[in-house]
Amino acid sequence: MKNERRVCGRMTEPKIKNMEEFAAVSGISRPTLSKYFNDPSSVRRSTRTRIESALEKFDYQPNFYAMNQNRRLTKNIGIVIPYMADPFFAEIARNVENLVLDAGYRPILLGSHGDPEQEIENLENLRVIKPAGVLLAPLGRVSDPDRLSAFCADVPTVLFDANIENVGEAFVGSDNMQSIGLMVDYLCETGEPPAFFEMKSPSNPNALKRRSAYVYAMERLGHAPLLLQAPGEGWDFEDIGFQEGSRVISERNLPSDTILCSNDRLAIGFLSAAYQLGLRVGSGAESALRVAGHDDHPFSRYTCPTLTTIAQDYEAIARKSAQTLFGMIESNARPVSRIETVFDGNLVRRGSA
Amino acid sequence: MKNERRVCGRMTEPKIKNMEEFAAVSGISRPTLSKYFNDPSSVRRSTRTRIESALEKFDYQPNFYAMNQNRRLTKNIGIVIPYMADPFFAEIARNVENLVLDAGYRPILLGSHGDPEQEIENLENLRVIKPAGVLLAPLGRVSDPDRLSAFCADVPTVLFDANIENVGEAFVGSDNMQSIGLMVDYLCETGEPPAFFEMKSPSNPNALKRRSAYVYAMERLGHAPLLLQAPGEGWDFEDIGFQEGSRVISERNLPSDTILCSNDRLAIGFLSAAYQLGLRVGSGAESALRVAGHDDHPFSRYTCPTLTTIAQDYEAIARKSAQTLFGMIESNARPVSRIETVFDGNLVRRGSA
DNA sequence: ATCAAAATTTAACGCGCGTAAACTTAATTA
């Protein structure tokens, strides 16, 4: 059976092949139609109505490829996130995607699977489709800053979530100093000062910021910082948290009865370890350990116990990143200096601390 | 500051504008180059070498839009999954994506966010870019079968994960009858026969298959099936599992001390409820309840206790779906009849049952 | 060396739309 694609559409109103034909049947000239498809608001209201009613009658849509071939700038916007299988990034990507769509652009979502080469490849793939701009949540420390910079020199790019010095025209993220400070304050007010549980060599720049923020907050309150650093590389944070958690708990090597994890995924692994070793976690008197996280990961409300954490303002970050990019695109100008915007996090009190 | 994109590339070897110019500098005629870029193996080995060494010297890549404009079929393959923020789908999508890439196609990943309209919109967006084929994991019961069919009539499509009767040229998924049978056997051998915990009106067709499989397996073993059906719609499975779990546990309404959940995400919510209500879950004698899931969700190894479940063969499903689609594309033929392939699941024994 | 098959080159056309210039029509303002 040959692959004869059935032509869909009624015989009475045959499918319109190209803009020329649509111009004929709609009674609008092709250049005007071209303007309309490029930006519907650029034509007079009355002609817009005429076009749109013709559109309803004749179902035609311009050829995507021919359309973009000769345009200086397409309406495509690339969205690159470090890890698609991490619900945190999936969620923030969804927010960004919707904003891009609402602004009349076409989002193209790519995940880097934790691999810096994949990240570069994603950007190179984007280059091919000549995007109007890119929203990039970089891998971080492992990213190739030179190649990232080279890309950003060619395509207007806004970084979000993780910052890399001097890469991109702007950065939007969370204020780790504020959020970690908030959490340390809370933990100190309600119990023993926390130790900080993190990866020894974290790939995410936020992790480093959170470490300093923790140290700063502890010293501000007159406590000695206690760092608990797990070995391990990569993006399998739960496993790293689990392994190191198991070790320190079974060796009775906990520097404090309160553990502040650098992120929720580490905390999820840590909590799992505590459970398996029979260590009761929670804020109550009957518990031996308190655990807190950071990010308000979608799963943090189902851990045992539920995880006290910091909720990042997904929505604000997504909105600000997108708006910054749209501004650059529409004004066809780059900011004079690199703009960094950070939003406050909110404390989410749950069972674990 | 005007948006003057810096031209990257050395002055000594100026950037090649188009295939014509590349033909000039490489000493290969344009039609041959065109053939090469369409399929590198379609030119003689010696000329291929010449082209590729020229490519290293001159960095040129054909204009994506001009390239696809006049091709009957692009090298794009759409991948549509129901929910990007579900790590299960993110993982399977990653597998599929890599296979598509390795086969020399260009994957375009779209998530439907659990919304049937978004699903249709994704397909319509794909239509615009004239994909060679589509790999579709449909939402299921809520999907619009007519519009899905209409799309599949125009574009070669392979369904995976969730089956919809007569939609697409083929289906690849898991054998729920086998996997649920396996789990029921295991649970009955090691303890009390399980009750089946599911959503009252699940949107996923696998859920219905699993229900029947459970009933069949129980009757085969001479037990009366026990269905525990949670109200609720949508994709917030953990919450649904948690709510109903909380209810039946606190009302002491458990029909059995063994609960087989229709999927891991329900189980995750259920386990969280059990923990919060102080009900000890596990296979040991000291536990009051056993819980099992299905899918081997990435988080199922960090639940408390760790979740006994069925691992679907991600990799086999991805490979078979992709190969089936590639076969159709390359032979330019559709299968005479719709092919359905299912793979066995494997029991993953962990702490919860 | 001979010759047919296979691969490449040359030349030329078309795809569907962006875009620019010159002109005409419609809407706005005085």
Place this chain on the structure above:
DNA sequence: TAATTAAGTTTACGCGCGTTAAATTTTGAT
């Protein structure tokens, strides 16, 4: 109502590549 401006039409060209047909070269087997 005339003058002005904004919007639309006509005409025409170009983009970069797919594709075809005929002419030519290369290849590999005889």
